[in-house]
Amino acid sequence: MDILTLFVIIPVLTIVALVFTKGLKQARLVSMVGSIIQLGMAINLVFAYFKERAINKEIMVFTKDYVWFEQFNIHYTIGVDGISVALLLLTAIIVLAGVFISWKISDLPKEFFISLLVLASGVYGFFISLDLFTMFVFYEIAVIPMYLLIGIWGSGPKEYSAMKLTLMLMGASAVLLVGILGIYFNSNADGGALTFNILEIAQVNIPFEAQKLFFPLTFVGFAVLGALFPFHTWSPDGHASAPTAVSMLHAGVLMKLGGYGIFRIAMFLLPAGAIYWSWFFIILAAIGVVYGAFGAIRQTDLKYINAYASVSHLGLVLFALMTLNKIAWNGAILQSLSHGLLTALFFALIGMIYGRTHTRDISKLGGMMKILPFIGAIYVITGLAYLGLPGFSGFVAEMNIFVGAFENPDMFQRILTVLVVSSIVITAVYILRLVGKIMMGPLVTNDCENLPKATWYEKTGILLLLIPIIGMGVAPLWLSDMIQESLQPFIQGVL
Amino acid sequence: MNFSNFLLMRHEILLLAITLLLLVGEIFISKSKKSSLVHLAIFLFGIHTAVGFFQMDESSLFGGSFQTNNLIHFFKNVLNIGVFILLLQSADWIQEKIVNQDRGTEFFILLFTSLLGMYFMISSGDFLMFYIGLELSTLPVAALAAYETTKRKSSEAGIKLILSAALASGVSLFGISLLYATSGSIFFNDIIEVITSTNLTILGFILFFAGLSFKISLVPFHFWTADVYEGAPISVASYLSVISKGAAVFILMILMFTVFKPLMHIWENVVYVIALATMFIGNLFALRQQNMKRFLAFSSIAQAGFILLGLITGTQLGTATIVYFVMIYIFSNLAAFGVVQAISLKTGKENMDDYNGLYRTNPGLSLIMMLALFSLAGIPPVAGFFGKFFLFTAAASKGFYLLVFLAVVNVTISLYYYLLVVRAMFIRKSEDPIPFFKNKLYMRLGLLITVIGILVLGLYSPLYDYIYELSSIYN
Numbered sequence: 001m002d003i004l005t006l007f008v009i010i011p012v013l014t015i016v017a018l019v020f021t022k023g024l025k026q027a028r029l030v031s032m033v034g035s036i037i038q039l040g041m042a043i044n045l046v047f048a049y050f051k052e053r054a055i056n057k058e059i060m061v062f063t064k065d066y067v068w069f070e071q072f073n074i075h076y077t078i079g080v081d082g083i084s085v086a087l088l089l090l091t092a093i094i095v096l097a098g099v100f101i102s103w104k105i106s107d108l109p110k111e112f113f114i115s116l117l118v119l120a121s122g123v124y125g126f127f128i129s130l131d132l133f134t135m136f137v138f139y140e141i142a143v144i145p146m147y148l149l150i151g152i153w154g155s156g157p158k159e160y161s162a163m164k165l166t167l168m169l170m171g172a173s174a175v176l177l178v179g180i181l182g183i184y185f186n187s188n189a190d191g192g193a194l195t196f197n198i199l200e201i202a203q204v205n206i207p208f209e210a211q212k213l214f215f216p217l218t219f220v221g222f223a224v225l226g227a228l229f230p231f232h233t234w235s236p237d238g239h240a241s242a243p244t245a246v247s248m249l250h251a252g253v254l255m256k257l258g259g260y261g262i263f264r265i266a267m268f269l270l271p272a273g274a275i276y277w278s279w280f281f282i283i284l285a286a287i288g289v290v291y292g293a294f295g296a297i298r299q300t301d302l303k304y305i306n307a308y309a310s311v312s313h314l315g316l317v318l319f320a321l322m323t324l325n326k327i328a329w330n331g332a333i334l335q336s337l338s339h340g341l342l343t344a345l346f347f348a349l350i351g352m353i354y355g356r357t358h359t360r361d362i363s364k365l366g367g368m369m370k371i372l373p374f375i376g377a378i379y380v381i382t383g384l385a386y387l388g389l390p391g392f393s394g395f396v397a398e399m400n401i402f403v404g405a406f407e408n409p410d411m412f413q414r415i416l417t418v419l420v421v422s423s424i425v426i427t428a429v430y431i432l433r434l435v436g437k438i439m440m441g442p443l444v445t446n447d448c449e450n451l452p453k454a455t456w457y458e459k460t461g462i463l464l465l466l467i468p469i470i471g472m473g474v475a476p477l478w479l480s481d482m483i484q485e486s487l488q489p490f491i492q493g494v495l
Numbered sequence: 496m497n498f499s500n501f502l503l504m505r506h507e508i509l510l511l512a513i514t515l516l517l518l519v520g521e522i523f524i525s526k527s528k529k530s531s532l533v534h535l536a537i538f539l540f541g542i543h544t545a546v547g548f549f550q551m552d553e554s555s556l557f558g559g560s561f562q563t564n565n566l567i568h569f570f571k572n573v574l575n576i577g578v579f580i581l582l583l584q585s586a587d588w589i590q591e592k593i594v595n596q597d598r599g600t601e602f603f604i605l606l607f608t609s610l611l612g613m614y615f616m617i618s619s620g621d622f623l624m625f626y627i628g629l630e631l632s633t634l635p636v637a638a639l640a641a642y643e644t645t646k647r648k649s650s651e652a653g654i655k656l657i658l659s660a661a662l663a664s665g666v667s668l669f670g671i672s673l674l675y676a677t678s679g680s681i682f683f684n685d686i687i688e689v690i691t692s693t694n695l696t697i698l699g700f701i702l703f704f705a706g707l708s709f710k711i712s713l714v715p716f717h718f719w720t721a722d723v724y725e726g727a728p729i730s731v732a733s734y735l736s737v738i739s740k741g742a743a744v745f746i747l748m749i750l751m752f753t754v755f756k757p758l759m760h761i762w763e764n765v766v767y768v769i770a771l772a773t774m775f776i777g778n779l780f781a782l783r784q785q786n787m788k789r790f791l792a793f794s795s796i797a798q799a800g801f802i803l804l805g806l807i808t809g810t811q812l813g814t815a816t817i818v819y820f821v822m823i824y825i826f827s828n829l830a831a832f833g834v835v836q837a838i839s840l841k842t843g844k845e846n847m848d849d850y851n852g853l854y855r856t857n858p859g860l861s862l863i864m865m866l867a868l869f870s871l872a873g874i875p876p877v878a879g880f881f882g883k884f885f886l887f888t889a890a891a892s893k894g895f896y897l898l899v900f901l902a903v904v905n906v907t908i909s910l911y912y913y914l915l916v917v918r919a920m921f922i923r924k925s926e927d928p929i930p931f932f933k934n935k936l937y938m939r940l941g942l943l944i945t946v947i948g949i950l951v952l953g954l955y956s957p958l959y960d961y962i963y964e965l966s967s968i969y970n
């Protein structure tokens with residue numbers, strides 16, 4: 001079994017093992033073991049990647065190819081470059097943290113962990129695929145468990161949110177399907193056979209007319225998952241209703257599929273279309289950044305604040321991709337990783353606060369620092385990292401994006417960049433207000449003085465996320481190198 | 496003519512023998528032992544299904560009236576498996592409700608006769624054989640639809656089906672006579688030679704197409720569907736939506752790809768419009784259905800619309816994707832109907848609200864239902880996804896991107912109502928949920944086969960390649 005397919009096999013085996021468990025204790029133990037193995041594999045993959053790169057000049061390493069549906073030239077093709085390795089590592093971290101955060105899930109625990117791992121296997125499969133069809137299959141496998149996860153274990157208007165989220169994402173994948181078929185039937189433009197293989201299609205000069213038509217379909221298909229304005233409305237409702245671990249996985253990992261898909265498929269395979277349409281989508285992305293930030297100011301529910309903040313920060317990823325600048329691209333990928341960790345940590349903390357106080361309304365919270373010092377301190381750190389304080393991951397990413405975006409001499413893009421940069425200030429407003437009110441402010445109610453302290457599993461989950469955040473901020477170079485090497489084919493192909 | 500040629504009709508002869516055997520058994524077996532005939536019928540049909548898998552020659556009989564090739568042979572096997580699953584799923588219902596009314600054996604006789612008609616229909620080499628097959632396959636089903644004589648709705652379903660079917664086959668027959676008038680022959684092979692797009696021919700084709708559309712319940716010929724499904728016994732509704740529809744799609748495809756191929760520039764437009772109408776109407780009406788049988792009726796109308804996406808291509812790719820999709824659809828829909836059947840038999844409940852909280856009392860049935868619905872909706876990794884994706888690929892290969900786009904919009908609409916059932920079973924809670932019950936052996940076997948089909952048919956790619964190879968005769 002090759003090193004990459006194991007990323008799909010292990011979650012599947014864990015699911016099979018889960019089927020035979022009884023009760024919460026067994027279920028969480030099995031999921032924890034499975035997730036630790038995944039994290040170990042992901043860390044191992046990073047080292048293996050560096051080792052392989054030293055002797056192998058290919059950008060894509062560990063490639064394997066098995067014929068699946070011969071008639072359509074559908075293959076199970078896998079391989080990774082630096083970008084996918086980093087995202088796989090991110091996924092493994094967040095899955096494990098999610099298992100720890102869901103340690104006390106009481107209702108149908110077995111089913112919960114099974115759904116969680118189905119989602120994880122879909123995400124892993126997506127990141128290792130180099131075949132459009134396989135990728136699409138994994139994309140849908142990753143999305144559909146969300147319905148049950150939010151519907152069964154969620155809170156608030158969960159039925160509505162779950163349905164909205166599923167239908168919008170599935171609708172997007174429907175649009176994407178047309179885009180993929182369009183790419184497929186133009187993949188013989190240079191006289192070869194029809195193929196779904198991404199690397200092969202990248203060598204083909206797809207006619208400009210086709211690129212113009214299919215780029216928006218492919219782009220929007222993925223961008224809905226990346227919360228592109230105006231298709232972001234599923235995200236606040238979905239996050240607010242989802243249970244903690246699901247919000248973490250969804251904002252932390254699943255939404256990254258959108259940006260990754262845009263980069264790997266829409267832009268890489270349809271470069272002329274990307275250049276033709278970039279002015280339009282960059283405006284939408286810029287609106288999303290500013291709009292999301294303002295949206296977060298107005299919210300009073302902690303989860304909604306974080307959800308809108310995610311719209312804003314992921315808008316930044318789409319913005320950076322559409323600037324068509326290599327420094328900004330580097331920033332976009334760093335931002336995906338950084339935001340994944342930060343937002344997962346935020347959701348984890350919100351879940352802990354909500355689990356103790358049973359409210360997420362900021363007007364009913366205050367002085368948490370006094371009663372929950374550990375959670376409070378981490379919350380402040382996360383908030384500071386979120387608004388881009390140097391020394392944390394957020395700073396590295398945003399710096400790259402803004403420098404790259406401003407580098408372009410085009411006046412239109414510079415104006416947009418200035419506009420987008422203003423979102424940093426707005427982010428500071430809502431984050432500092434939040435920290436000041438619920439952490440530092442006076443105690444609102446007296447009955448919350450005896451709240452339980454953070455438990456060992458909660459601390460483990462938090463530290464799992466916090467360490468890479470600081471690691472990325474202090475020593476971003478190894479990651480940056482890994483990404484920059486992998487950007488080469490994109491720079492050659494698109495720019 | 497050589498007697499060994501009759502081996503080409505192995506399916507037909509064997510099924511006829513089983514039917515006659517049951518008829519004799521019905522006369523000679525005493526009343527108290529009638530229920531053993533149920534086991535006998537299922538056993539014999541199982542053997543019949545197994546025998547069907549042996550290799551067969553490609554040839555024609557009766558001067559070309561009856562033809563068979565490997566694809567037709569394969570499709571008969573698919574129908575056999577479908578009917579076999581259906582028998583397993585309805586065995587309990589027959590034993591508990593029907594045998595004590597002394598009408599158990601007739602059920603099998605009528606069902607097998609109808610299946611025999613379908614064999615002849617899809618093997619037909621001329622319009623006469625086709626028409627006989629069509630009638631033979633429809634009339635017994637009307638009797639079956641009215642099988643629960645104590646229920647008024649069942650009788651209503653029977654009357655509705657027979658009247659609409661009579662009208663449809665009349666229309667179809669008129670179309671055939673016009674085609675005969677213009678071409679001077681009823682043999683498919685002769686008509687291919689001389690068919691041209693004159694007005695009379697086109698009129699003949701349209702009437703003929705309308706007649707078959709009725710059987711497939713394409714919009715606007717779908718009005719009978721929901722009422723008949725609701726009134727008829729679940730086994731019969733299941734049979735209508737799966738076997739009867741599958742066979743009609745298959746013969747329609749063969750005729751469109753051979754006899755009417757020269758008219759392709761005309762029927763392309765017809766199919767385009769009808770595909771859209773069928774998908775949209777089926778899906779939009781399904782949104783608000785409460786009764787599970789009506790729900791599945793509209794869902795199966797919408798599914799027929801998707802099949803037309805393969806039909807519009809007129810190529811080998813289209814043939815292969817249609818056969819593949821119909822095969823998967825048979826398994827998925829039978830699984831859904833099977834669960835409805837099991838619950839209805841035990842509790843008499845057929846509404847979506849009754850399914851609230853089903854997962855907590857009957858996890859197995861809920862999971863099967865969810866798999867079936869995901870397969871119908873086209874969610875990977877279950878088989879339905881592959882069937883739909885390939886149909887869309889077939890349509891896109893001809894450049895119908897707009898049609899594919901509207902079809903995927905429909906997939907999203909359909910996902911909504913499929914998720915409603917999932918929501919009822921998994922998310923909603925109920926004061927008075929359906930209590931836990933254990934199914935009998937036959938039902939469990941019937942559901943097990945469908946689940947295996949749903950899980951394996953998509954991922955196992957050699958099967959598709961095999962179908963594609965067989966389809967090479969229609970391109």
